[in-house]
Amino acid sequence: MPDLTPDVERELAALDDALAGRRVEADLTELGELALALRETRPRPTDGFGRSLDARVERGFPGGDPRSRASGRRWWQELLTVPAFGIAAAVLVIAVIVVVGPSGSNESGAGRGTPAQGIDAGGGGGGASEGAGGAREAVPEVDRAQHGDESSGGSTSSLASPSSVPPAPRPGSPRSDRRNRRAVERSASLTLAARPRDIDAVSAKIQDVTRQQGGFVVSATVNSTRGGGGGTFELRLPTRNLDEAIAALSQLASVRERAQRSHDITAAVVSARSRLKDARTERESLLRQLADAVTVTETEAIRKRLDIVSREIERARAGVRRVNNRASFSTVAVTLVADRSAGGSGSDEDGDWTPGDAARDALRVLEVAVGVALIVLAVAVPLALLAALGWVAARWTRRRRREHALDAI
Amino acid sequence: MTAPTPTRTSTLDFEALYRAVRDDVYAYVATLLRDRAAAEDVTAAAFERAYRKQRSYKAARGSERAWLFGIARNAALDELRRRKRAAALAAEPADVEATAPDDAAEAALRRAAVRAALAELGARERELIALKFHAGLDNSEIAAVLGVSVSNAGTQLHRAMTKLREAVEHA
Numbered sequence: 001m002p003d004l005t006p007d008v009e010r011e012l013a014a015l016d017d018a019l020a021g022r023r024v025e026a027d028l029t030e031l032g033e034l035a036l037a038l039r040e041t042r043p044r045p046t047d048g049f050g051r052s053l054d055a056r057v058e059r060g061f062p063g064g065d066p067r068s069r070a071s072g073r074r075w076w077q078e079l080l081t082v083p084a085f086g087i088a089a090a091v092l093v094i095a096v097i098v099v100v101g102p103s104g105s106n107e108s109g110a111g112r113g114t115p116a117q118g119i120d121a122g123g124g125g126g127g128a129s130e131g132a133g134g135a136r137e138a139v140p141e142v143d144r145a146q147h148g149d150e151s152s153g154g155s156t157s158s159l160a161s162p163s164s165v166p167p168a169p170r171p172g173s174p175r176s177d178r179r180n181r182r183a184v185e186r187s188a189s190l191t192l193a194a195r196p197r198d199i200d201a202v203s204a205k206i207q208d209v210t211r212q213q214g215g216f217v218v219s220a221t222v223n224s225t226r227g228g229g230g231g232t233f234e235l236r237l238p239t240r241n242l243d244e245a246i247a248a249l250s251q252l253a254s255v256r257e258r259a260q261r262s263h264d265i266t267a268a269v270v271s272a273r274s275r276l277k278d279a280r281t282e283r284e285s286l287l288r289q290l291a292d293a294v295t296v297t298e299t300e301a302i303r304k305r306l307d308i309v310s311r312e313i314e315r316a317r318a319g320v321r322r323v324n325n326r327a328s329f330s331t332v333a334v335t336l337v338a339d340r341s342a343g344g345s346g347s348d349e350d351g352d353w354t355p356g357d358a359a360r361d362a363l364r365v366l367e368v369a370v371g372v373a374l375i376v377l378a379v380a381v382p383l384a385l386l387a388a389l390g391w392v393a394a395r396w397t398r399r400r401r402r403e404h405a406l407d408a409i
Numbered sequence: 410m411t412a413p414t415p416t417r418t419s420t421l422d423f424e425a426l427y428r429a430v431r432d433d434v435y436a437y438v439a440t441l442l443r444d445r446a447a448a449e450d451v452t453a454a455a456f457e458r459a460y461r462k463q464r465s466y467k468a469a470r471g472s473e474r475a476w477l478f479g480i481a482r483n484a485a486l487d488e489l490r491r492r493k494r495a496a497a498l499a500a501e502p503a504d505v506e507a508t509a510p511d512d513a514a515e516a517a518l519r520r521a522a523v524r525a526a527l528a529e530l531g532a533r534e535r536e537l538i539a540l541k542f543h544a545g546l547d548n549s550e551i552a553a554v555l556g557v558s559v560s561n562a563g564t565q566l567h568r569a570m571t572k573l574r575e576a577v578e579h580a
C-alpha cells in the first residue's frame with residue numbers, strides 16, 4: 001500500500017481536527033461538519049442494557065463460555081468444520097495408532113538372543129514333530145526361506161505367525177502319517193557378536209564345541225582385522241546333540257540372532273525304504289525264478305533283470321542312507337560379527353565388573369538414552385508440526401470466513 | 410461498580426477499560442450489525458470474552474482499546490456468520506439526542522441524511538465509519554483492529570468518507 005497522498009492526509013487531519021474541536025481549514029469545513037454529524041448519529045445503549053452489563057461485569061460474568069452462546073457452537077465444533085483441521089486430526093490419529101499400536105510380525109522373528117518359537121508342519125508330517133529319538137518336542141523354528149524342500153512337497157517359508165496364518169490343506173502321506181516314529185530334519189542359524197579382539201578365540205571355540213558335540217566343520221571363513229573382523233561357519237552336528245550344541249555355542253559370545261527350523265521328512269524316509277524293500281523282494285523272486293529256469297534264453301533274461309534290480313537296490317540303499325543322514329545330522333550356520341559393545345566371550349566372563357566395564361555400560365546407557373530421545377523427537381516433531389499446521393489452518397479459515405461474512409452483507 | 414474478582418494476574422485494568430469503552434463498543438457493533446438487540450448480545454459477549462481472555466492481552470501488540478475492539482469485531486462477525494445475512498435495520502438505533510425537543514430542525518435533517526447515507530454504504534465502509542466516529546478510535550487503533558497498516562487504514566477510511574459524502578449529496 002503506497003503512502004497517503006498529501007490531499008488524503010490533509011482530509012484525514014481535518015477529520016481529526018473537527019472531532020477534537022479544533023479549527024478546520026475553510027475548504028474542508030463541509031468535511032468537518034460531516035464528521036461531527038457522523039459522531040452525532042452514534043448509537044447509544046439503553047440504560048437498561050448498560051445497567052445489566054455493569055452488573056454482569058461486577059459479578060465477573062458468571063456462567064459458561066460466551067462463544068457457545070454467541071455462535072451457537074462450541075470451539076471444537078467450530079474447528080471440526082475446517083477441512084485442514086480435519087485432515088490434520090486424521091493424520092494425527094493414524095500416527096498415534098502406528099506409534100503405539102502392536103509392532104506386528106517382527107515380534108515373531110528372531111530377536112536378540114530370543115529364539116522364536118514355532119512348529120513347521122512338514123509336507124508329510126501331521127503337524128507335530130518328533131525328534132529322531134521319538135521324544136515329542138516343541139521344535140523352535142524360524143524359516144529363513146533358504147532351506148528348500150525337495151522331498152515333501154514344499155514347506156512354509158513365511159515369517160507370519162503360525163497362529164494367525166493357518167497352513168494350507170495338504171493331502172499328506174498315507175504311508176507315513178500314522179507312523180509314531182518320526183524322522184525330522186533340523187537346521188539352525190546363529191549370529192554371534194564378539195569384541196574385535198575376541199574374534200579369533202571365539203572362532204576356535206566354535207570349532208571346539210562342534211567337535212565336542214560329535215560334529216564337524218563343513219566350512220569356515222574367519223576374517224580378523226584391526227578393530228573388526230568376523231567369520232562364517234557351516235557345521236554338521238548330530239541332531240540328538242543339536243540343542244546342547246546351540247546352547248554351548250550361545251555361551252561363546254553375545255547372541256544377536258538365533259533361529260531354528262525343523263522339517264518332518266518321515267514321508268521321504270518311508271518312501272526310500274519302501275523302494276529298497278520292493279527291490280529286494282523282486283530280487284528274491286527273480287532268484288527263485290532263476291532256480292526254476294530250464295532254458296538258456298529264460299535264464300539269460302532273468303539274469304539281465306537281476307542286474308537291473310541289483311542296481312536299483314544300490315540306488316535305494318544310497319537313498320535310504322541319504323535320508324537317514326538328513327535326520328541324523330543337522331546343519332548349523334554360525335555367523336560371527338565384531339562389535340565393540342558386545343559382551344566378552346567365555347574367557348572374559350569372569351564375573352568381575354571393572355571400571356572399563358562401567359565406562360562401557362555408561363556409554364551404552366547414554367547411547368540408549370540418546371536413541372530414545374531421537375525416537376521421541378521423530379514422533380513428536382511431526383505431530384507438533386501437524387498440530388501447528390492444523391491450528392494455523394483453523395485460524396486462517398475462521399478469519400477468512402469472518403471477513404467473508406462482512407463482504408456478504 | 411466494583412472491580413471483578415481478580416482471579417488472574419494481568420496488567421490489564423479490566424474495569425477501567427470497560428468503563429471507558431462500553432458505549433463505544435456498543436456503538437461500533439450496533440452500526441455494524443444494524444440490529445439493536447443483536448448489538449446488545451454481541452457487546453455483552455465481547456466483554457465476557459475479553460474478561461476471560463485478560464491474560465492473552467499483550468501491550469506490545471497494541472493498545473487495550475484496539476485489543477478489545479478486535480474481540481468485539483470477531484464477535485460481531487461471528488454473529489453475522491451465524492445469521493448468514495445482514496439484518497435489515499427495521500428501526501435505526503435510537504438516538505436519544507436526536508429526539509430532544511430543543512434540537513434544531515436543520516441539525517435533525519442533517520443527521521437523518523447522514524444516517525440514510527450511512528445505510529447505503531457497504532459493511533466494510535460502515536465498519537470504518539463506526540470505528541472512527543462512533544467508537545472514537547484513531548487511525549493507528551483502527552489499523553490494529555483490522556489487521557492492516559496505518560496508511561492502509563487511512564486510505565480505506567478516506568475512501569469510505571468519499572463514498573459517504575457522495576451518498577449524502579445524493580440524499
